Amino acid sequence: MNIEEHATDDRAESTNRTTRYPFAAIVEQESLKTALILNAINPDVGGVLVRGERGTAKSTTVRALAEVLPDRTVVADCPYGCPPTSPDRMCPDCTERYESGETLPTKTEPMRVVDLPLNATADRLVGTLDVERAVTDGIRQFDPGILAEANRNVLYVDEVNLLDDHLVDVLLDAAAMGENVVEREGVSVRHPAEFMLVGTMNPEEGSLRPQLLDRFGLVVDVAGIDDVDQRVEISRRRAAFDADPEIFRAEYADQQRELTQRIVAARERLPDVTVPEPVEKAIAAINVHLEVDGHRGDNTLRRAARALAAYRDEPVVSIDHVEDVAPLVLTHRLTKLPFEDTEMDVESAVERAKREYVDD
Numbered sequence: 001m002n003i004e005e006h007a008t009d010d011r012a013e014s015t016n017r018t019t020r021y022p023f024a025a026i027v028e029q030e031s032l033k034t035a036l037i038l039n040a041i042n043p044d045v046g047g048v049l050v051r052g053e054r055g056t057a058k059s060t061t062v063r064a065l066a067e068v069l070p071d072r073t074v075v076a077d078c079p080y081g082c083p084p085t086s087p088d089r090m091c092p093d094c095t096e097r098y099e100s101g102e103t104l105p106t107k108t109e110p111m112r113v114v115d116l117p118l119n120a121t122a123d124r125l126v127g128t129l130d131v132e133r134a135v136t137d138g139i140r141q142f143d144p145g146i147l148a149e150a151n152r153n154v155l156y157v158d159e160v161n162l163l164d165d166h167l168v169d170v171l172l173d174a175a176a177m178g179e180n181v182v183e184r185e186g187v188s189v190r191h192p193a194e195f196m197l198v199g200t201m202n203p204e205e206g207s208l209r210p211q212l213l214d215r216f217g218l219v220v221d222v223a224g225i226d227d228v229d230q231r232v233e234i235s236r237r238r239a240a241f242d243a244d245p246e247i248f249r250a251e252y253a254d255q256q257r258e259l260t261q262r263i264v265a266a267r268e269r270l271p272d273v274t275v276p277e278p279v280e281k282a283i284a285a286i287n288v289h290l291e292v293d294g295h296r297g298d299n300t301l302r303r304a305a306r307a308l309a310a311y312r313d314e315p316v317v318s319i320d321h322v323e324d325v326a327p328l329v330l331t332h333r334l335t336k337l338p339f340e341d342t343e344m345d346v347e348s349a350v351e352r353a354k355r356e357y358v359d360d
């Protein structure tokens, strides 16, 4: 890529959502799109790590996601965007107001992809607490950070493998608890921090700490596209977008709307999607065959398979759903090295579990 082209890409990435490249215009990369959509349907899937070489639309796709996510309703004057009718997911302030019977003011707003820059300080991430003010005036003055902005949004870390260890620890704590707790000299503030964690990385630039890798519900390995026609299509679309973003976006507006409607419908269907016992057993057996540590693999496989069934408008999870999401859920959880003899790949483990528990 020459310097001029790169500058165009960068400029396009940094512009606001009205001139953003549309999600529906991404060519191929179905696993990446599906992984993001499954998380949008069921946040419990646990986020996505996108690994791959440069220039494979990783960041373009992640940034484009926000626009196809359904709008969210928030408490209008709350810095954390609390959900107005779910007291168990509110900040202490909103909970108090809700429980006192106050009618909370609401507004509807689009979801956002909130960036965690590599050079962010820990204070920028968690927010700053003015301890002096707390001690002298008894007032808890808290300046919310990135985790506050990320609540009920997407938290995006580009080059996540290069993130400072200290920030990784903070991020893991918040992701595990679904809240951010800031404590300074006996004064503490807490607020909800439930976000869809999305990271992108180029494996050539360093690996990811295993604790962080394991936290990502899904991992997608993205490769460049070799098909000549598809490559032509990619550059044609990019040229058309750069020439006139508004016309290009208008061409994809219907597809974008349709996608949002599918996500909304899938979210509504999700609670009713069932998992028959043979499929439950197959999920467990796949994890056993692959010698996956712990039970996070089972849980995530079940959640992702249910989200996929909901997305395809199917009320019952089948082994096909499990098969389709298994590589996203399990590839990064394999403990054995690929050259070890005992290693069974994900595909063979699914086949074996299918024979054992699902086929007649």
Ligand SMILES: Nc1ncnc2c1ncn2[C@@H]1O[C@H](COP(=O)(O)OP(=O)(O)OP(=O)(O)O)[C@@H](O)[C@H]1O
Residues within 6 Å of the ligand: 009, 021, 025, 026, 027, 028, 029, 053, 054, 055, 056, 057, 058, 059, 060, 061, 202, 234, 237, 238
């Ligand atoms: N499958 C695709 N569909 C549409 N556009 C694509 C596709 N693959 C690459 N592109 C285009 O290639 C350019 C590079 O994409 P992007 O910056 O998202 O890559 P990246 O994987 O995030 O790379 P980097 O790690 O260098 O940031 C963008 O202009 C993007 O529009």
